[in-house]
Amino acid sequence: MSDLLSNFPLWSALLAIGIAQGIKVPITFFALRKWDWKLMFSTGGMPSSHSAAVTALTTAVGFVEGFGSTYFAICVIFSIIIMFDAAGVRRHAGTHAAVLNILLEDFNQLIDELKSMRVKPRRERAEKLKELLGHQPSEVLVGGWLGIIQSTVLYYLLEL
Numbered sequence: 777m778s779d780l781l782s783n784f785p786l787w788s789a790l791l792a793i794g795i796a797q798g799i800k801v802p803i804t805f806f807a808l809r810k811w812d813w814k815l816m817f818s819t820g821g822m823p824s825s826h827s828a829a830v831t832a833l834t835t836a837v838g839f840v841e842g843f844g845s846t847y848f849a850i851c852v853i854f855s856i857i858i859m860f861d862a863a864g865v866r867r868h869a870g871t872h873a874a875v876l877n878i879l880l881e882d883f884n885q886l887i888d889e890l891k892s893m894r895v896k897p898r899r900e901r902a903e904k905l906k907e908l909l910g911h912q913p914s915e916v917l918v919g920g921w922l923g924i925i926q927s928t929v930l931y932y933l934l935e936l
Contacts, residue, residue, distance in 0.1 A: 784836050784839070784840055784930075784931070784934070785833050785836035785837045785840060786833075788832045788833065788835070788836040788926070788927045788930055788931075789829045789830070789832045789833035789836065789923075790829075791832070791926065791930065792825070792828040792829050792831070792832035792833075792922065792923045792926050792927065793825045793828060793829045795828065795922065795926060796823050796824065796825035796827075796828040796829075796919055796922055796923075797815070797816050797817070797825050798816065799823065800815040800816070800821045800822065800823070800825075801813060801815050801816060803821075803822050803823075804821070820915075821915065822912075822914075822915045822918060823915055823918040823919035823922050824859070824862050824915045824916045824918070824919030824920070825919060826858055826859070826862050826919065827855075827858070827859045827862060827915075827916045827917075827918075827919030827920040827922075827923060828919040828920070828922045828923035828926070829923060830851070830854060830855035830858045830859065830923065831855055831859075831919070831920045831921075831922075831923030831924045831927070832922075832923035832924070832926055832927040833851055833855075833923075833927075834848065834851035834852055834854075834855045834923075835923065835924050835927035835928060835931075836927045836930075836931065837851045838851075839927070839928075839931045855920075859916050859919075859920060862916050863912070863913045863915075863916045880903075
């Protein structure tokens with residue numbers, strides 16, 4: 777159990793997730809003048825908590841195991857894949873969800889019109905899809921830097 781509690785890379789990555797998710801709320805407030813506490817537990821947005829987590833993990837592994845270690849190399853590749861996916865596939869899935877939501881709006885309006893004409897539709901109203909899934913490249917970049925900086929500061933504060 778003490779090994780788990782002293783696992784610097786693990787705790788550094790978890791802290792990076794918490795910081796990234798936590799600062800999404802004030803960033804959104806300053807941008808939109810609206811408090812949205814659901815952002816603490818959602819995907820997407822500024823900064824990328826996925827990017828913060830993997831770069832914090834990678835940086836911490838570099839400090840603990842050495843920047844020339846196999847573990848560090850594995851973490852670097854893992855981080856690249858995660859960040860590329862966040863800015864690519866997941867962002868495009870969110871774009872697709874936005875287009876589908878426009879179609880769903882039209883579909884739901886049609887369903888309502890059928891019901892008002894006392895025609896029983898074969899299908900009930902469809903629910904809107906989540907659009908904020910992935911990240912803009914800038915959100916990934918900021919999340920990545922957040923993870924590196926947080927892990928570096930924490931490492932030197934703890935003087936491991």
